[in-house]
Each structure stands twice: as structure tokens, then as C-alpha cells.
Amino acid sequence: MPRSAPRADDRRSGSFRKWAIVTVILAIILAVPTVIGAFGGFERTGGGEVAVVRNGGLLDDNRVRQVIDPGSSVTWIGWWSQIHRYPAQQRYYTITSTGGGERSGVDVVTVPSSDGVNMGIEGTLYFNLNLDHETLRSFDDKFGTRKFRSADGGTYYPWDGDEGWSAFLDQIIRPVIDNDLRTQVNSFRCAELVSSCSLVQNSGGQQTGLQQLGNNANIAKIQNAVNTSLAEDLKSTLGAEFLTNIHFNLSRVTLPKQVQDAVDQAQAAFAKVTEAQAKVAQARAEADANKARQDGYNRCPTCAEIEKLKALPQGITVYAPGNTGGVALPTR
Known part of the structure; x- marks a missing residue:
């Protein structure tokens, strides 16, 4: 049997369904960025930052919209606005x-x-x-x-x-x-x-x-x-x-490193000079002490001999400077 032509009601129903689908798709397309823009339109700042908000909507200019002070509560900044955070501390x-x-x-x-x-x-x-x-x-x-x-x-x-x-x-x-x-x-x-x-x-x-x-x-x-x-x-x-x-x-x-190196070398040289001067002063002091000691011995020869005996090591039993016979020393 030959197929019958679609009725007018069926054609209208099909067109309606197509338009409904297109409408739903368009609504979803528009709703998603709208929802994102709505939730993204609320901002707040921490205690250590301040924010400058610039317009960013599809039909907006890009001028500064507002300034949010540090530590703010939740603030509406507009649809798709851009926020610039700067240090406040x-x-x-x-x-x-x-x-x-x-x-x-x-x-x-x-x-x-x-x-x-x-x-x-x-x-x-x-x-x-x-x-x-x-x-x-x-x-x-x-x-x-x-x-x-x-x-x-x-x-x-x-x-x-x-x-x-x-x-x-x-x-x-x-x-x-x-x-x-x-x-x-x-x-x-x-x-x-x-x-x-x-x-x-x-x-x-x-x-x-x-x-x-x-x-x-x-x-x-x-x-x-x-x-x-x-x-x-x-x-x-x-x-x-x-x-x-x-x-x-x-x-x-x-x-600079070169100058600092030269300073270090100069300081090391001065340290060596100071050390040498200290040694000279020590030698001079020792010479003066020896001279004073010798002057005392010259005035008291007996004292010199006593000092010699004191300087002998322990255990020496004979002390005979210039005498082949020797002199017996008491044992300690």
C-alpha cells in the first residue's frame, strides 16, 4: 500500500520539538557563563592585600570599577570583572x-x-x-x-x-x-x-x-x-x-675582590711586622736582664759561684771547674 503523506499536526509537532531542542541548547550555552559570571562576581580581600577591580563584561569598558580595602567581606564586583590584588602591608x-x-x-x-x-x-x-x-x-x-x-x-x-x-x-x-x-x-x-x-x-x-x-x-x-x-x-x-x-x-x-685581597695581604704583612717587633723587644729585654745579672755577679763573685752550684743537675757528686782533683759534693 502506498504511504500516506504526513499530517499537518505531525509536521507542527516535529518543528516544535526541533525548536525546543535548539532553545534548550541556547539556554544552556547562555546559562553556563552566566552562572560562572555570577559566582565569580563575588570577591573579598585578605588582611594583607588591597584589590583594584576593572570592568570585564561583554559590553563593558575596561576601566577601574572599584577598590576593595584590605580584609573586606564578600563584595559584588560585577559580571566577569577582573581583580588586581596588591600588597597592603x-x-x-x-x-x-x-x-x-x-x-x-x-x-x-x-x-x-x-x-x-x-x-x-x-x-x-x-x-x-x-x-x-x-x-x-x-x-x-x-x-x-x-x-x-x-x-x-x-x-x-x-x-x-x-x-x-x-x-x-x-x-x-x-x-x-x-x-x-x-x-x-x-x-x-x-x-x-x-x-x-x-x-x-x-x-x-x-x-x-x-x-x-x-x-x-x-x-x-x-x-x-x-x-x-x-x-x-x-x-x-x-x-x-x-x-x-x-x-x-x-x-x-x-x-671589590681585588682591593679586599690587597687589604688582606697588607694586614698580613703588618701582622708579621708586629710579630718581628715583638721578638726584637723580647730579645732586648732578655739582654738587659742578662747584663743586670752579670753586673751583680761582678760585684759579688761568691754569689756567682752559689748560683752555679744551684744550677747543677741533681746527682752530680763532683764539681771541679779548673781543678783536675775535683771537689766532692755531699749527696742529697
Whole structure:
């Protein structure tokens, strides 16, 4: 028998089912990102961080939406917004040759003294990020939207954890520190900062260690001058007062290896001279004692003979200096 044509009701039912399936699929497609966006639209900050929120919706711009203070409760930040977290507590940037600084391996600021000796400067910069909301918005616009290269060669945003923050400090803050230290150290001679430097320098005259006792005071002058200039230099370089409570602690001044080796050799030579002088003084004292003893014997020959007898070893029974017959001694 020939197949009958599909009825109109069946055709409408089939079309309805197709549209229903398409609608469900579209609803799922829209619901998944909507749910993700809804749950991701709630954020909060820890006690040691502040957050800058930027719009990120499909129809939004990319401007800063809001700033969330440290230790906040759950906060609505909008659909698909991006959050940039920055440190809110005191931070520090360490420069040290012991391997514990911001850069891996040996890391010192090498700057010349006024007499041309390269001095190694180690220290730590302490500071806070300015938590004023308008200042944070400006900071994120200027630095939070670009990447910085770290010591390991990677590139990070400043808000990309410790790696990103260290990369920002290394590329933007470190050159300012280097420049300030170079300016201040260049006002002093090497021996005014490291006393032993005078041992290997031609000073045109004799210098003693007492003339260099003021080097600690000179180091303190450098530290105070850096603390005075660094805040203004950072503000000028960054474009605003993004960092506050700035303090640089200068912990150590070192000499280049070649100069330090020469100092060590000079100190070893001085030690040998001192040892030789001590031996000369000892020999002179012994000679003076022997002369005084001989003068006493000359005035008292009998005393000299008594001392000779006392000096004889035990068990000697005959003592006959200059006499072949000998003299019997009492046994002890």
C-alpha cells in the first residue's frame, strides 16, 4: 500500500520539538557563563592585600570599577570583572651579597667613591603602597596594565603574585635606588667609608686607623641623605606618591675582590711586622736582664759561684771547674 503523506499536526509537532531542542541548547550555552559570571562576581580581600577591580563584561569598558580595602567581606564586583590584588602591608626590597635579596645570586649596588674605588653597597628599602583609592586607581592604570620582566626572564603584571611584584620593583624601583646611592657615595673617599682601604692607597703621607674612626658616621650620613632624596626621586620617577613610609637601611659597604685581597695581604704583612717587633723587644729585654745579672755577679763573685752550684743537675757528686782533683759534693 502506498504511504500516506504526513499530517499537518505531525509536521507542527516535529518543528516544535526541533525548536525546543535548539532553545534548550541556547539556554544552556547562555546559562553556563552566566552562572560562572555570577559566582565569580563575588570577591573579598585578605588582611594583607588591597584589590583594584576593572570592568570585564561583554559590553563593558575596561576601566577601574572599584577598590576593595584590605580584609573586606564578600563584595559584588560585577559580571566577569577582573581583580588586581596588591600588597597592603609594609614591603621591602633587599640588596645583599648573601643570596637572600630580590635578585638571585650575588647582588650589590656597585658605585664609585670620589677617589675612584668601586664600593659594594648592601641594604634594604622599606615602604608601603599608598592605599588611597584614587591613587590606587592611578597606579593600576599606569603600572597594572603592563608587564615587567623578572630576573628569571619571565614577564608578569605587578599583581601576578610575588613574582610580578618583584619584577615591578626590580625594573622600576631598583634604578632609582642605584642612582641615589651613586650620588651619595661619590661624595666620600674609599677610606672614609672603609677604614682598611687606607692600607692600600697612596695617601701622600702616613695615616693611622685613628684618622678613619669616623667612617660609621659617614655611612650614617649616606643613609640619611638617601632617605631624604629617595622619596622625592621615587615620586618624580613614578609620577605620583604611589609609595609611602620610605626608609632605606644601609647595612654594609664592601670593597671589590681585588682591593679586599690587597687589604688582606697588607694586614698580613703588618701582622708579621708586629710579630718581628715583638721578638726584637723580647730579645732586648732578655739582654738587659742578662747584663743586670752579670753586673751583680761582678760585684759579688761568691754569689756567682752559689748560683752555679744551684744550677747543677741533681746527682752530680763532683764539681771541679779548673781543678783536675775535683771537689766532692755531699749527696742529697
